[in-house]
Amino acid sequence: MSDQSSDASSRPETPAESRDAAGTTSGSVPEPVSEAPPGGGGRAKTAGEQPAAGKELARASTPPVPPQNAGPDVPKVPAYLQAPPGDVWQKRRQQPPPPGVLSRLRAASPPAIGPGTLWSAFATALLSALLLGDGLGPNLLIVALPAALGAFFAARSAGRGLRPWTAVWAVGGLALLAVPALRAAGWPVFLAVVSALALGSLALHGSRSWPGVLLGSVGLFPSAAAGVRWGWQGVRARADDSRGRVRTVVRSTAVAVVLLVVFGALFASADAAFADLLGSLTPDASVGDSPWRVFLFALGLVGALAAAYSAAAPVRWDGITIRPGKARNRAEWALPLIVLNLLFAAFITLQLVVLLGGYDKVLEETGLTPAAYARQGFWQLLWATVLTLIVIALALRWAPRGGAHDRTLVRSVLGVLCVLTLVVVASALRRMDLYVDAFGLTRLRISVAAAELWLGVVLVLILAAGVLGARLLPRAIAVSAAVGVLAFGLVSPDGLIAEQSVQRHRSDRPIDIEYLKGLSADAVPALDTLPEPLRSCALENLDRDLTVMDAPWYASSWGEVRARDILEKHPVQNHGTECYRQGQETGEREGYEEDDSYDPY
Incomplete structure (x- = not known):
């Protein structure tokens, strides 16, 4: 037994025994060994075999013995500051980024x-x-x-x-x-x-x-x-x-x-x-x-x-879906629209009275000329049409959706509003017609009149959608816009302006030669019918531009080719200062305000 105890006390401790003695996993040393009991009846007790009551006292009173060949004492890093094993940046690079909106919407x-x-x-x-x-x-x-x-x-x-x-x-x-x-x-x-x-x-x-x-x-x-x-x-x-x-x-x-x-x-x-x-x-x-x-x-x-x-x-x-707004009850939704319909009806009734014979009286009371009255009303009616379309879109968003009775209410109220707005569109176009008859046609006037006419087409499509269903409404409005742009280009607006000006001159009404000089080559066929010196004065700028711009066939429009042929057959004459006097005499700027005369095109 004594030989065994001495061997046990003299042999080096294994790592497992060291961990048991110190109670740690790394950087710890074995606790000192107590002496053998008297009589040599057993092997020496190690620190791991001490009574439970004395373990904590021994650990607190006995300083740890540093191991041989140990380096400087490095403080332990807290767990929350320790880096996880592996390359963190590599893991982040391996994770694919979340798909964007286009990636989710695009096909395979x-x-x-x-x-x-x-x-x-x-x-x-x-x-x-x-x-x-x-x-x-x-x-x-x-x-x-x-x-x-x-x-x-x-x-x-x-x-x-x-x-x-x-x-x-x-x-x-x-x-x-x-x-x-x-x-x-x-x-x-x-x-x-x-x-x-x-x-x-x-x-x-x-x-x-x-x-x-x-x-x-x-x-x-x-x-x-x-x-x-x-x-x-x-x-x-x-x-x-x-x-x-x-x-x-x-x-x-x-x-x-x-x-x-x-x-x-x-x-x-x-x-x-x-x-x-x-x-x-x-x-x-x-x-x-x-x-x-x-x-x-x-x-x-x-x-x-x-x-x-x-x-x-x-x-x-x-x-991409747009969620409908919160449905309102019938009274809350319908009351503002019914009031708006009554306002539209009152305005349209007054317009009918004016058209039936009270026009002169209205002009007398307002102190405006017919052209000024027409111009003043057109822009307001144009904006009223645009705002009505916005109101219809918002009303459909918050419309009641309880059942068949709600659908009937929505169609009835909005249908009446669309019909009344169509009458407003007709009134606006009539006012523009009066203004053009007084002062002539310009690019601005023909553009806004075409826009007002297209808004009327949109209202008709909305009425048709209320009866037949709204599934085709977005594409139908897009088609109407494309057809309108195509028709606007094919009818040649510059040619219409020149033709209307020529007709005004034949009716002994003044025309604006200075404005006609700024039109494109599409106006040459109509301006060519003017008498001299108005013809040459109106065409001198176009003749100079077409002579300087000798574009090849693939960069020349049919309007430019036709204008060159006309000017080659009937050359422009040089009238000198007479064109300036013609511009001063016939180019009264009444009705041609700054917005009309200045055009970037």
């Missing part, structure tokens, strides 16, 4: 871009660089055709079929691009181009709800960056797979270009007529406008790829 990722889409995008970019730098005309329609073809290829590769509404939007957008090919005036051309972009975007996304139609009309822009990445990935994949074919195509294209340049130059030098034809067909791309051409190339490429990407993976803007 598009398939790899096809060769037809790539070549269509390249053709769009090349035509943009060659044709769009000289002005606007048929070139917009020429550039849009390969872009539409590329979108068709992309949609077909993604398994999307051609739906009726998609065809309506696509055909309408291409039809709107015919306005720049026909008209020279900048303001209807601008409206037509913007509307064509909106319809093209709707054709790619296929929206039908209110948020879908409103956001889908500008939904092409979020796809620009994704379309460029998609196209670049397709180019890299095809370049890696077909390096031999790419070199063959490059060599063949280079040889064809050399042959065309050499033999084209020979034939052009051999025949003057062929040289003129070749010069008119070849785009004029000089070195000085190279940065502008590069920008147009990039713009055409990005636009075509964005359209193709949207066709292959459209954003479902219809997924």
Whole structure:
């Protein structure tokens, strides 16, 4: 026993015994060993074998013995400051970011871009660089055709079929691009181009709800960056797979270009007529406008790829829903609208009295001329129409939705309001007609009259939706807007202004020659019928502009071509200061206020 106890006391402790003695897991040392009991009847007791009452006293009174070869005493780091095991930043990088709004609304990722889409995008970019730098005309329609073809290829590769509404939007957008090919005036051309972009975007996304139609009309822009990445990935994949074919195509294209340049130059030098034809067909791309051409190339490429990407993976803007407002009870909802209907009815009754014979009395009491009375009332009635549409939208949001009786109440109250507002629209158009009869037609007057007429069409569509259902209402209003812009461009507003001014002169009424000088080439056919010296005075600015701007065929509208032909057959005469006197005598500015005379277009 004594040999065993001495061996036990002299041998080194194991790590387990050390942990048991110190009560810690690291950095602790064994407690001192007590002496063996007298008589040597057993082995020595270690600290772990002390009575429970003496353990805490021994630990508190006995200082720990530092281990040999130990370093400096490093304080322990609290648990809340200890870094978790592993690379925290790596774990964060591995976690995918939450999907954005577009990612949730966009359909599945598009398939790899096809060769037809790539070549269509390249053709769009090349035509943009060659044709769009000289002005606007048929070139917009020429550039849009390969872009539409590329979108068709992309949609077909993604398994999307051609739906009726998609065809309506696509055909309408291409039809709107015919306005720049026909008209020279900048303001209807601008409206037509913007509307064509909106319809093209709707054709790619296929929206039908209110948020879908409103956001889908500008939904092409979020796809620009994704379309460029998609196209670049397709180019890299095809370049890696077909390096031999790419070199063959490059060599063949280079040889064809050399042959065309050499033999084209020979034939052009051999025949003057062929040289003129070749010069008119070849785009004029000089070195000085190279940065502008590069920008147009990039713009055409990005636009075509964005359209193709949207066709292959459209954003479902219809997924954005607007929750209806809290339904009101019948009395709370209907009372304000009924009061508004009564106000409209009272105003319309007064208008009918005026039209039936009290017009002169109203003018006598107000002290206004007929034209001033008409102008003063038109703008107020126009804003009343706009505000009525806003009221209808808010009323539908908070309308009662309890059952059939509530639906009947909503249709009745809002239907009466729409009918009364249509009478207000007719009154506003009548006032504008009186004002135009007094002072003539201008761009501002014809624009606001067209806007008021379209608001009347919107009211008719709302009435039809109340009877037939509102499922098609968003798309019907979008179609009406596009048809209005197309009709506005095709009727040639500058031509209408010039024709109305000529008719006023034939009726021995004054016309404003200074205002007519600022019209576009679309006004030349009507102004050409004026007698001299009014004709030459009205056309001198247009003749100078058309002579200086010798645009190629693809950047010239039909209105400009027709105006050049007329001025070549009947040249403008130089009347000198007589045109200035004509402007002072016949150009009374009565009725032509600053808003009418100043026009940025």
